[in-house]
Amino acid sequence: MKQEKSLKLGQFVLGNSVIHQLDPRTKIIGCLGIIFSVLMNFKWYVILLNISLIIAVIFLSRVKVARVLRGLRKLRYLFLLTFIFQAVLTAGEPVFHLGGVSVTREGIALGTSTIFRLLILYLSSSLLTMTTSPLKLASGIESLLSPLHYLRIPVSQFSMLISTALRFIPTIIEEAETITRAQRSRGAQFNSQRMITRLKSYTAVLIPLLAASLQRANDLAVAMESRCYTGGSSRIRTGSLCFKEKDRLAIGLVSLAFVLSVVLV
Amino acid sequence: MPIIDVKNLTHTYLPGTPYEKKALDDITLSVNQGEFLGIVGANGSGKSTLIQHFNGLLSPTAGQVTVCGRDTSVKQHRNELWKKVGLVFQYPEQQLFEATVFDDVSYGPRNLGLSSPEVERRTVEALKKVGLEPDTVAGLSPICLSGGLRRRVAIAGVLAMKPEVLVLDEPTAGLDHPGREMILELIKKLQREEHITIVMVSHSIREIILLAGRIAVLEKGRLIAYGDTKEVLRQKDFQTLPGVVLPDYLQLIYALAGRGKSVNPGIITLAEAELEIAKLLEEKDK
Numbered sequence: 001m002k003q004e005k006s007l008k009l010g011q012f013v014l015g016n017s018v019i020h021q022l023d024p025r026t027k028i029i030g031c032l033g034i035i036f037s038v039l040m041n042f043k044w045y046v047i048l049l050n051i052s053l054i055i056a057v058i059f060l061s062r063v064k065v066a067r068v069l070r071g072l073r074k075l076r077y078l079f080l081l082t083f084i085f086q087a088v089l090t091a092g093e094p095v096f097h098l099g100g101v102s103v104t105r106e107g108i109a110l111g112t113s114t115i116f117r118l119l120i121l122y123l124s125s126s127l128l129t130m131t132t133s134p135l136k137l138a139s140g141i142e143s144l145l146s147p148l149h150y151l152r153i154p155v156s157q158f159s160m161l162i163s164t165a166l167r168f169i170p171t172i173i174e175e176a177e178t179i180t181r182a183q184r185s186r187g188a189q190f191n192s193q194r195m196i197t198r199l200k201s202y203t204a205v206l207i208p209l210l211a212a213s214l215q216r217a218n219d220l221a222v223a224m225e226s227r228c229y230t231g232g233s234s235r236i237r238t239g240s241l242c243f244k245e246k247d248r249l250a251i252g253l254v255s256l257a258f259v260l261s262v263v264l265v
Numbered sequence: 266m267p268i269i270d271v272k273n274l275t276h277t278y279l280p281g282t283p284y285e286k287k288a289l290d291d292i293t294l295s296v297n298q299g300e301f302l303g304i305v306g307a308n309g310s311g312k313s314t315l316i317q318h319f320n321g322l323l324s325p326t327a328g329q330v331t332v333c334g335r336d337t338s339v340k341q342h343r344n345e346l347w348k349k350v351g352l353v354f355q356y357p358e359q360q361l362f363e364a365t366v367f368d369d370v371s372y373g374p375r376n377l378g379l380s381s382p383e384v385e386r387r388t389v390e391a392l393k394k395v396g397l398e399p400d401t402v403a404g405l406s407p408i409c410l411s412g413g414l415r416r417r418v419a420i421a422g423v424l425a426m427k428p429e430v431l432v433l434d435e436p437t438a439g440l441d442h443p444g445r446e447m448i449l450e451l452i453k454k455l456q457r458e459e460h461i462t463i464v465m466v467s468h469s470i471r472e473i474i475l476l477a478g479r480i481a482v483l484e485k486g487r488l489i490a491y492g493d494t495k496e497v498l499r500q501k502d503f504q505t506l507p508g509v510v511l512p513d514y515l516q517l518i519y520a521l522a523g524r525g526k527s528v529n530p531g532i533i534t535l536a537e538a539e540l541e542i543a544k545l546l547e548e549k550d551k
Contacts, residue, residue, distance in 0.1 A: 013282075067282075181322050182360040185352040186422060187376025204372070207362040211408070 012133050018246060019061035019131045024140030026247040030254040031128045037261035038120045042113045046261040051116065053257055054123050061131050071126060072119075079115050086111030138163030143241055157231050164220070168213075175212060179205050266334065267295035268430060268462050269319055273328035276314055280326065288314040290486040291328070296430070296464060301456050303477030303494070304466045305509075310483040312466045313355070316432045319464065321346035333429065348377060351428030355435045357419035358412060366392070366410070366418050367403035373426040391425035392418075395451060413444040420448070424455075430462040431455065437472060449476065471512045474498065474533050482506070495531050514538040521545070 019027070034050050058068060092106030129137070142159030149155050184190065188201040243251075276289040288311045296302045306312045317323040318330045321343030333349050335342040351373075354360065363369035371388040379387070392399040395417040407415055420436065433452065437445040453476055455461045467473050473480055473494075480497050482490040490503045497503055504511060504519060511519075514535050522530040527548065528541045 013284075178354065179360050181317065182352075182354045182357065183362075184322065185320055185347050185354075186373040186426065187347055188372075189376070204362050208360050212359055 011130065013063065013067075013130055014133075015062060015131065017060060017062045017131070019057055019127075021246070022131075022250055023241055023243055023247045024132050024136040025144055025241060026243070026250050027128050027132055028137075028140050028144060030250060031124045033254045033258040034124045035121055037258050038117045041261050041264070042117055043264065044113065046264065047113060047116045047120065049257055049261060050120050053254070054120065054127065057127055058123075061127065063127070063130055068123065068126070068130075072122070075118070075122060079118060082114050082118065083111040086114050134166035134169075135163060138166060139237055139241060154231075160231070168216070171216075172209065172213060176205060176209055179208050268298045268333060269296040269464070270331040271295065271315075271318070271328070272330075274315075274318065274325050274330055275327040276311075276318070276323060277326045278314075288486050292483075292488045294481050294488060294491055296462060299456070299460045299462055300479065301463045301465070301477045303473035303480040304464065304483065305468065305470055305473055305480055306466075306483035307468060309485075311486040312483055313434055314486075315483065316352065316434060316464060316466055319430065319432050320350035320352045322352070348426070349428060350430045350432060351423040351426055353420055353423050353431070353433040353436055355438060356416075357423075357436075358407075358415035361407040361415060361419060361422075364406060365403065366397075366405050366407055367399075369407055370418060370422045370425050373422055377426060387425045387427065388421075391421040394424055394455075395421045396447060397421070413440055416440065416444070416448070420451070428461070430464065432464045432466075434466045435468070436465065437467070437469070445472075452476065470509060474512075482509075495533065498533070499530055517542075 034053060037046060038050055058065060087103045087107040087110075088101045090104050090107035090110050092104035094102040095105050095108065096103055132140070138159055141162060142155060145153075145155045145158070180188075180190065183201065183204045188204050189197050190201050192198050192201070271292055271294050274289055274292040275287070278284070278286045278288055292311075292315065294302075304312050304315065314323065318325065318337060319332060321332070321337050324330075324338050324343060330337045332342075332346055335346070337343050337346065361369050363372060367388055370391055371384050374384040374387045388403075389399045392402065397414070397417055402410070402414075402418070407418055410418065416436075420433075423431070431452075436448050436452070440448065449472060452463060452465065456463045456476075463476075465473065465477065477494055479492060480490070480494050481488060482497065482503065484506070489506070490497045490500060498511075498515070503509065512535070515532075515538070518528055518530055518532060518538050518541060521528045521542075526545060528545055532538055532541060
């Protein structure tokens with residue numbers, strides 16, 4: 001039973017560190033750079049390079065290490081399973097036999113590197129969301145995708161979609177918590193031993209939640225229309241994005257790491 | 266022994282994070298069997314947090330809450346409390362989920378594990394209590410009712426569990442005048458005729474003082490006034506609180522008393538105020 005509102009995985013935490021101040025585009029590019037370099041190349045030194053980059057970012061962003069690690073706990077089974085499958089299913093020089101399967105040296109190496117790659121994927125993306133407010137994230141995505149405008153892809157609508165979705169996640173979570181509490185006060189058993197009882201209890205939350213979300217979507221549409229939103233690209237933002245000195249430095253560092261990772265194949 | 270006993274309750278949301286917030290600070294109060302406690306306070310004063318301790322949805326960060334003789338810091342006790350303490354949340358109509366009114370109202374009794382004739386009996390009774398005609402509404406879908414009627418259905422859903430204590434969080438918010446009167450009348454009747462202990466949260470002082478025997482006033486998580494309604498009303502520092510807007514007739518009476526006129530400031534209703542003023546005018550005529 002959850003007692004208190006807890007911070008969600010990768011939830012934005014207000015801060016004023018160097019990383020928080022970076023342009024959202026810098027952080028998105030950096031995050032993608034790190035992800036692509038470990039996806040393309042999984043030599044140990046590439047992983048080491050990118051891990052040290054991430055550690056530097058954690059340090060600079062002054063995000064609590066305990067919080068980052070707490071999120072990792074939820075992924076431990078994924079890591080374990082990945083490792084086991086890689087270790088068992090990779091062909092190569094067997095190290096020892098366990099029942100009918102043999103664990104190979106190559107498998108262990110591959111499993112370990114896969115775990116680290118997953119770790120990097122998780123850490124880089126959650127650092128991005130932990131240090132960038134949803135609004136900034138959306139404007140960053142919009143700005144990065146804006147060239148697609150020439151291909152007649154409605155980027156501004158797409159970004160409105162993203163920012164609206166991001167905006168309402170906390171609201172919906174809060175509402176879900178309230179409804180859960182209300183139903184628990186009427187005896188809904190969310191921690192029952194029986195799966196069926198638990199599932200039934202959750203319908204008591206999902207149905208009102210869905211109804212409220214539809215209602216809210218409708219209200220929002222009316223509110224936007226009454227303020228003359230037509231979905232064009234003529235909308236402008238308060239506080240436009242601009243790259244500063246530290247953004248150039250950060251992009252330079254990440255590009256260097258990216259080039260090193262890809263060239264050192 | 267009081268049915269709800271709160272001792273030095275402190276509640277902190279998200280302790281140890283940047284969003285840490287002390288919602289309640291060292292609250293001590295108690296509710297006796299069969300009484301009506303009103304909780305008043307501005308938005309964000311901790312009212313909702315406080316009442317969620319009464320049926321075990323929240324547990325104290327520090328201090329102790331005892332409900333029906335059981336300490337709520339014990340998880341076992343918390344999980345059982347919903348059977349004794351009915352909590353009507355703010356805008357409860359948003360929590361209706363079953364296909365028919367009958368199914369929704371009977372959700373609580375069914376969870377209590379009652380036999381189906383008993384469930385039906387209680388559902389019909391609860392619907393009648395909130396002024397709905399069971400034969401006409403029971404088969405309807407809650408969605409096709411108006412907001413005010415849905416609110417009544419939601420309250421019936423809690424009443425059907427026959428709680429010993431009924432806790433209501435702003436039960437009249439967003440209702441029209443007849444809707445408000447009806448709900449308040451219902452609550453009063455439940456307390457006077459069925460002797461259910463009532464805790465009601467409201468930011469409308471006018472509503473609370475007419476019903477509550479005692480009131481507790483919260484501000485920024487602290488209990489700043491607590492006691493017999495008449496006594497709290499007479500406190501000078503209570504009357505001048507920024508969030509408190511007393512009814513006009515009380516303001517008039519207090520102002521008259523402040524000027525040394527012979528009126529009795531220990532009144533609550535408009536009718537009593539009328540009598541006081543009539544008396545004052547008579548004296549003047551003589």
